[in-house]
Amino acid sequence: MLLQGNEAIAEGALRAGCRFFAGYPITPATEISEVLSVRLPQVDGTFIQMEDEIASLGAVIGASLAGVKAMTATSGPGFSLMQENLGFAIIAEIPCVIVNVMRGGPSTGLPTFPAQGDVMQARWGTHGDHPIIVLSASTVRECYDMTIRAFNLSERFRIPVILLIDEVVAHMREKVIFFEDEKIEIFNRIKPTMPPEWYIPYEDTPSGVPPMANFGEGYRYHVTGLTHDIRGFPTSRPDEIGPFIARLHRKISSHFSEIQMAEFFLTDDAEMTIIAYGCVARSARRAVIEAREKGHRVGLLKLMTLWPFMRNAVERVLQTAKVLLVPEMNMGQISREVKRVNQGVAKVLTLNKVDGTIITPSEILSRLEEAL
Amino acid sequence: MGSRYEIRLGGSGGQGIILMGIILAEAVGIYDGKWVAQTQSYGPEARGGSSKSEVIVSDEEIDYPKAMKPDLLLAMNQKSCDEFYPDLKPDGILIVDSTFVTQVPTPRAYQIPFTRIAREKFKREVVANIIALGALSQLSPIVSARAIEEAVLKRVPKGTERLNREALRAGIAAARKAKREMAKVEISSENPGEDLFDSY
Numbered sequence: 001m002l003l004q005g006n007e008a009i010a011e012g013a014l015r016a017g018c019r020f021f022a023g024y025p026i027t028p029a030t031e032i033s034e035v036l037s038v039r040l041p042q043v044d045g046t047f048i049q050m051e052d053e054i055a056s057l058g059a060v061i062g063a064s065l066a067g068v069k070a071m072t073a074t075s076g077p078g079f080s081l082m083q084e085n086l087g088f089a090i091i092a093e094i095p096c097v098i099v100n101v102m103r104g105g106p107s108t109g110l111p112t113f114p115a116q117g118d119v120m121q122a123r124w125g126t127h128g129d130h131p132i133i134v135l136s137a138s139t140v141r142e143c144y145d146m147t148i149r150a151f152n153l154s155e156r157f158r159i160p161v162i163l164l165i166d167e168v169v170a171h172m173r174e175k176v177i178f179f180e181d182e183k184i185e186i187f188n189r190i191k192p193t194m195p196p197e198w199y200i201p202y203e204d205t206p207s208g209v210p211p212m213a214n215f216g217e218g219y220r221y222h223v224t225g226l227t228h229d230i231r232g233f234p235t236s237r238p239d240e241i242g243p244f245i246a247r248l249h250r251k252i253s254s255h256f257s258e259i260q261m262a263e264f265f266l267t268d269d270a271e272m273t274i275i276a277y278g279c280v281a282r283s284a285r286r287a288v289i290e291a292r293e294k295g296h297r298v299g300l301l302k303l304m305t306l307w308p309f310m311r312n313a314v315e316r317v318l319q320t321a322k323v324l325l326v327p328e329m330n331m332g333q334i335s336r337e338v339k340r341v342n343q344g345v346a347k348v349l350t351l352n353k354v355d356g357t358i359i360t361p362s363e364i365l366s367r368l369e370e371a372l
Numbered sequence: 373m374g375s376r377y378e379i380r381l382g383g384s385g386g387q388g389i390i391l392m393g394i395i396l397a398e399a400v401g402i403y404d405g406k407w408v409a410q411t412q413s414y415g416p417e418a419r420g421g422s423s424k425s426e427v428i429v430s431d432e433e434i435d436y437p438k439a440m441k442p443d444l445l446l447a448m449n450q451k452s453c454d455e456f457y458p459d460l461k462p463d464g465i466l467i468v469d470s471t472f473v474t475q476v477p478t479p480r481a482y483q484i485p486f487t488r489i490a491r492e493k494f495k496r497e498v499v500a501n502i503i504a505l506g507a508l509s510q511l512s513p514i515v516s517a518r519a520i521e522e523a524v525l526k527r528v529p530k531g532t533e534r535l536n537r538e539a540l541r542a543g544i545a546a547a548r549k550a551k552r553e554m555a556k557v558e559i560s561s562e563n564p565g566e567d568l569f570d571s572y
Contacts, residue, residue: 002398002408027416111416148541172437173394175401279437287434362437 001178005143005170006031006073009099009163010039012147013071018097019045020070022059024052024078027111027184029101032073050156053078057085060096064089066224067214069151071097071337074119076105079085079125086160087126088225090248091236093158093202093210095189096216097150101170104356113356116278119333122162123307129245130251133161133259134307138281140174146304152187153259157251158209164306166329168279168358202230206242208251224282232273252308263302264290270299272368273321275338277303279358286361291368298368304350305335314341327351327359347371376433377514378439380459382452383469386419388501389448393425395505395523396515400429403519409437410475411414422451429514444512446504447473448486467511469504482511482550502528506543516541517544 003011010032013021021036033049040047046063050056056072063070072081073081079100089096102112102118122134133153137146148162154161192199192211201221203210213219222232227244229235237242252259266288267273276284281302291298301317303310317324324346326335335350342348353359353365379396383389390412394483401408407430415421426439444465447453449472457477461467468476471487484507490500509517521540528536 002394002401002410027374114413168411168437169414173406174434174437282435282437289435358438360438360440362440 001176002173003140003176004031004142004173005137005140005165006010006101007035008140008176009142009147009165009170009229010035012144012236013097013151013187014043014045015144015184016069016151017188018069018071018151019043020060020063021046021072022050022056022063022070023072023074024050024056025198026075026078027169028103028114029073029078030099030122031097031170031362032099032101042328042347049179053081053285053291054085056081057089057096057098059090060098061085061089061094064094064096065215065359067217069095069155071099071103071151073099075101075103075111076121077108079118079121079368083126085128087128089160090126090130090132091128091225091227092223093159093248094160094223095151095154095212095214096160097147097154098160098162099147099165101165101167103167104354110279110356114329114358115354115356116166116280116329116333117354118164119306119328119330122164129249130250131158131159132307133157133252134164134305134308135261136159136164136277138169138258138278138302140169141176142174142304143169148184148186148260148298149261152185155187156209156258157255158212159252164278165279171277178204201232202228202232202244204230204247208247208254217222236355251287256308256312260310260313261304261307262310263300263304263319264301264313265300267299267301267317268320269297270317270320271297272323272325272371273299273301273317274325274327274364274368275303275317275334276302276327278329280329283361284327284364285361287368288360288365290365296368296372303334309334309337309341311341318345321346323347323349323368325349325371326353327353327364327367329359377429377444378442379427379429379444379446379512379514380439380442380456381425381427381446381448382456383423383448384419384451385414385421385423386497387416387423387448389423390414390425391527392446392501392505393427395520395527396508398526399519400515401524403522404516406430407432408452411437414467424452424456442563444508444514446508448500448504450475453477465512467481467504467507469500471500473517480554482507482547482554484543484544484546484550486546489546490539493542494535494539496535499535502533502536502539503543503546506540507547508543509540510544512546541549
């Protein structure tokens with residue numbers, strides 16, 4: 001079927017079990033709200049158009065606490081407003097999915113034009129030292145799959161997951177083939193098995209992820225944005241604060257292999273590897289094919305998990321690559337991470353474009369040829 | 373790469389450029405069974421800004437989703453014709469809505485007054501894009517008239533099927549006429565036969 005990226009995100013959310021959406025429509029993410037406003041009532045779900053993005057994420061957090069898989073979708077300006085509640089969801093460990101379809105910025109910027117300027121905001125937009133999971137997609141099919149993955153990871157690790165898409169991918173329509181017997185794994189949050197009076201809501205576990213009780217099922221506990229003890233009440237004791245913040249990080253850092261996902265295209269013998277994500281990965285793939293036709297050993301590392309940053313994937317391509325090229329539709333956000341991992345091993349080139357248009361294969365090719 | 377076919381549709385917001393791209397992508401991708409990717413680019417205005425839609429057709433999965441050197445350009449206004457004509461492949465097809473495009477950059481352009489036909493024949497300017505799609509199915513090898521018709525009927529609002537089907541037919545007829553006229557132009561300019569001289 002012919003499906004749009006945004007439509008695929010909405011359908012992927014439903015497939016993952018999302019039954020609550022609260023949002024405020026914004027170009028270029030509006031179609032996600034549009035589709036879910038029709039589809040959610042059909043599956044006994046709830047759709048609410050809120051007064052703004054702060055309230056939208058607030059409603060999503062509330063729904064999730066009550067046990068419903070919930071999400072919101074927005075673009076840069078709305079994502080900025082969500083930062084406060086994003087931090088709340090991180091510290092209170094509430095699963096939810098936030099889709100940010102990036103447009104040109106800063107501020108209202110370019111509503112209908114693509115950009116990739118929110119990569120660092122997705123990582124560090126909310127204050128305090130915190131872990132986060134950020135995924136991206138470069139095809140319509142991936143929009144569907146990565147939305148499901150976003151829900152699974154957020155349920156698994158009790159953390160908000162951000163799906164960072166660009167306007168090109170969100171508005172693109174592609175032929176997508178779904179097979180009826182496709183096995184799609186769906187993860188639901190682990191609920192407490194002990195009786196309510198024994199439940200300690202933020203107690204450490206081997207995985208670092210405590211079981212989560214639904215509000216309204218007899219498990220009474222306190223939820224706060226203040227740093228809290230294992231029972232959920234505010235604490236100022238260093239021996240409680242330290243282990244809590246450490247656990248928040250450990251539950252992500254000890255599961256990198258489950259979270260991180262990348263695609264290696266002809267990188268095994270590549271002397272030059274392009275590292276790209278989102279729509280630019282498509283241009284890069286075309287550039288790799290054309291460069292190979294000319295006899296250059298070029299490969300592509302497509303990042304599908306942006307955060308936590310995929311150090312191991314970059315290290316793998318560094319085994320053969322003498323040059324890395326990071327084309328991005330921003331002034332260089334992922335390229336900094338690549339340089340950090342690279343530590344001077346290879347030459348890291350950047351290609352930055354911020355004029356509201358996609359980086360083309362020929363622009364990537366000519367940057368590569370400069371380095372030959 | 374050889375099998376890649378690129379189409380660019382340009383005009384102003386409100387002319388139905390993006391819908392045209394969606395219908396075309398659906399016709400080629402679903403009803404004609406090829407790989408297809410459709411993208412769009414438009415300004416923040418609801419009406420009046422520039423609007424562009426691109427459809428890439430291929431026998432294999434598509435990587436870069438935008439047009440690099442279009443094989444076909446459909447310009448629904450003068451601005452898009454001026455802006456996009458230089459990108460067109462040397463042997464590419466140019467189709468213009470001659471209601472608005474009064475200065476064509478090449479004599480090889482198919483000039484069809486889609487909007488005028490919509491106004492005069494159907495009293496509904498909104499069907500100009502559907503007329504254009506009908507014409508496109510005749511002037512380009514990439515999509516069949518049958519596939520276009522199925523895709524149009526699936527996308528248009530209920531109750532307008534007859535209007536749209538007739539609009540498609542009007543586009544097909546207009547394209548055939550334009551093709552015949554083009555054939556005449558080509559013979560007279562490139563290959564003046566002897567009888568032509570005899571007539572002097």
